[in-house]
Amino acid sequence: MELLQFARGTALNFALLVFFVGLAWRFFAIALLPFKKNPTQPRDGVGTKEKAVAWFQGIFMRMWPHKSFRKASFFTFVNGYVFHIGLFVVFFLFGPHVSFIKDLTGFSWAYLPSPIIHFASVITTLSLIAVLVYRLRNPVQRLLSTAEDYFAWFVTFLPMITGLMTVGHFGARYETLLAIHILSICLLLVWFPFGKLMHAFLFVFSRGATAVRMKHRGAQL
Amino acid sequence: MSVAKKNQKPHFDKQGDRTDEERVEAAMQTFIQDFGATAALYMESCVSCGMCAEACQFYVTTDDPKYTPIYKIKPFKQAYKRHIGPFAPIYRVLNLTPKVDIKELEDWQELLYDSCTMCGRCSTICPMGIDIADLIKQARHGMYKAGLMPERMDLMGRTTKLWGSPATPIEDFAEILEEDIQDVYGEPLVIDKEKADILVTLAPAELGDHTKAVADIAKILNHIGADWTFRSDGFEASNIGYINGDIELQEKLTMQLVDTAIKIGAKTLILPECGHAYSALRWEASRWYGKPLPFRVIHMTEFLAEVLNEGKIKVKKIDATASFHDPCQLVRRGGVVEPPRDIVKALGYDLIEMEDSGNFGWCCGGGGGVISNTRANPLRFKVFEMKKEQFEETGAEHFLTSCGQCRITLTGGAKKFNWDKKIESLLELVADNMIEDDASSEDSKETTKENTKEEA
Numbered sequence: 001m002e003l004l005q006f007a008r009g010t011a012l013n014f015a016l017l018v019f020f021v022g023l024a025w026r027f028f029a030i031a032l033l034p035f036k037k038n039p040t041q042p043r044d045g046v047g048t049k050e051k052a053v054a055w056f057q058g059i060f061m062r063m064w065p066h067k068s069f070r071k072a073s074f075f076t077f078v079n080g081y082v083f084h085i086g087l088f089v090v091f092f093l094f095g096p097h098v099s100f101i102k103d104l105t106g107f108s109w110a111y112l113p114s115p116i117i118h119f120a121s122v123i124t125t126l127s128l129i130a131v132l133v134y135r136l137r138n139p140v141q142r143l144l145s146t147a148e149d150y151f152a153w154f155v156t157f158l159p160m161i162t163g164l165m166t167v168g169h170f171g172a173r174y175e176t177l178l179a180i181h182i183l184s185i186c187l188l189l190v191w192f193p194f195g196k197l198m199h200a201f202l203f204v205f206s207r208g209a210t211a212v213r214m215k216h217r218g219a220q221l
Numbered sequence: 222m223s224v225a226k227k228n229q230k231p232h233f234d235k236q237g238d239r240t241d242e243e244r245v246e247a248a249m250q251t252f253i254q255d256f257g258a259t260a261a262l263y264m265e266s267c268v269s270c271g272m273c274a275e276a277c278q279f280y281v282t283t284d285d286p287k288y289t290p291i292y293k294i295k296p297f298k299q300a301y302k303r304h305i306g307p308f309a310p311i312y313r314v315l316n317l318t319p320k321v322d323i324k325e326l327e328d329w330q331e332l333l334y335d336s337c338t339m340c341g342r343c344s345t346i347c348p349m350g351i352d353i354a355d356l357i358k359q360a361r362h363g364m365y366k367a368g369l370m371p372e373r374m375d376l377m378g379r380t381t382k383l384w385g386s387p388a389t390p391i392e393d394f395a396e397i398l399e400e401d402i403q404d405v406y407g408e409p410l411v412i413d414k415e416k417a418d419i420l421v422t423l424a425p426a427e428l429g430d431h432t433k434a435v436a437d438i439a440k441i442l443n444h445i446g447a448d449w450t451f452r453s454d455g456f457e458a459s460n461i462g463y464i465n466g467d468i469e470l471q472e473k474l475t476m477q478l479v480d481t482a483i484k485i486g487a488k489t490l491i492l493p494e495c496g497h498a499y500s501a502l503r504w505e506a507s508r509w510y511g512k513p514l515p516f517r518v519i520h521m522t523e524f525l526a527e528v529l530n531e532g533k534i535k536v537k538k539i540d541a542t543a544s545f546h547d548p549c550q551l552v553r554r555g556g557v558v559e560p561p562r563d564i565v566k567a568l569g570y571d572l573i574e575m576e577d578s579g580n581f582g583w584c585c586g587g588g589g590g591v592i593s594n595t596r597a598n599p600l601r602f603k604v605f606e607m608k609k610e611q612f613e614e615t616g617a618e619h620f621l622t623s624c625g626q627c628r629i630t631l632t633g634g635a636k637k638f639n640w641d642k643k644i645e646s647l648l649e650l651v652a653d654n655m656i657e658d659d660a661s662s663e664d665s666k667e668t669t670k671e672n673t674k675e676e677a
Binding site for chain 1: 256257258259261262263265266267268269270271272274275276280286287289291292305306307308344345346347348349350351352503504505506507508511512513514552553554555556557558576577579580581
């Protein structure tokens, strides 16, 4: 099965290389820019320790919107949680994925029964479809969206749908479907460092930076 | 093109007679030079979720998606990707992100100046924590350099460069204080004293619409026997450079205050009831001074709360209900949440908070220079209607605030809609209700009179 071998071998190795080098470069390139100094006296009682704590508080406090915004942002937040948690569960807690990661890295962990994963996959896929529909219909998101936003959605959706097809042996031989599924993950990995999917790592820093800035002023995070 | 369209006034203003290419180049160069790691993090983190729209008064009151806060920096995001970002060479070679052109900058002038008060409410909803208000401020630096800003705001900048203040030439400052304020209100003012513990600064509104505030701060300082002064060479605190995006002017105005405070040996510099003055000096002065300032910088509201909490002044209790409008730069962007509430409490008001208050309060709609930019009036009035509705929902009798610009904006809105509600200043309320008939205050008033005579 040449395609599967290619997907598991050359394609995956290339994708992982691009992923890690791209990731490192993106962080490095940001860090190369000047860190502006502003030695203003902080609010009384705010020191380095308080700012460090604020960094972590800032990361967690933005996990749910303040009540002033809850109604307006309900769908985006709730659906956002559904597909983010879904992607995590499906990717990290599916038995075959855990075995695959073990083969690659040597690390493994407990996984969930397949029926639960299948259920989570369907929910996640539906949630991702809802993301796209909302982006196309909501005037604000439609205006903000660039080709990259749609491409990021596509490379996230593709592994989900190909994964479901593989599990369901739908449309082709299992080996072919598996190869396509792995190639779709390769595409995701290759695109990851270049586009907005990087927010999976960057949110820690952007939330933290604002929290530290606001803590310095004694303002609410 | 129809005649009506031909005769339509452009939706942007231009300064100078440079070519379009020169303007774009100036904007991009400024933007690139200005760009730091934190701003890059913000640019990189955006997921285009659009939630910031729901936090912006201009979007909420118009339902127009172009007022989505993160959209307001679109050309600069484009410039970041093409010139600064980690993959800028790829974007340039493959032309994945087009060059920013003059039309984009012209179109975006309205979004950066007319429909953003830099209030920062959008930052509080952003799931990525992006400080969009700060990015807008940086984008304005580029627009200023390109000579693409609202004429009314540029006029204020030009006046300030000429006079040292948008309100009056600094040479006339002492005379205005004496003739238009001291003589009118009868409160002795200390002007141009050589050395003083406290340097008191002002905003343009206090030399125009709110002259009583000047007499009121003098009244309180005289009452507590403070060693204070106004200075002709360091009174202008509103910092139009900060608002316009003119960094050189911001630095000049900042250092004018810093140098004066150091020269007179001030231990404290009191900023007027002005939100942007607080942001510009309290949180940005050290960018140019290079280290923490050798004196305290406090907002009038912090000063009033201090003297009330320390028992230096006492006030008569007002038996009424009130709601407080949170000035964005003071509260959300400045962390001064409790002091105004302490003052309201000390005055005896029963404070009824608006539905969204404190960190999440809605902007008055006039900050960030919008109040000076008259072509933005229709937008500003829409925001006012929302604010009015929020206040009315509280059922409170008094509408209080602690920022002169918010007060002017809300008062202007009230006038437009024939709303008979007076927008009251905490400073003026404290001064009006201060109990003066205790022995110590008489002594301190005598001391101040002597100080004033000596200076004369």
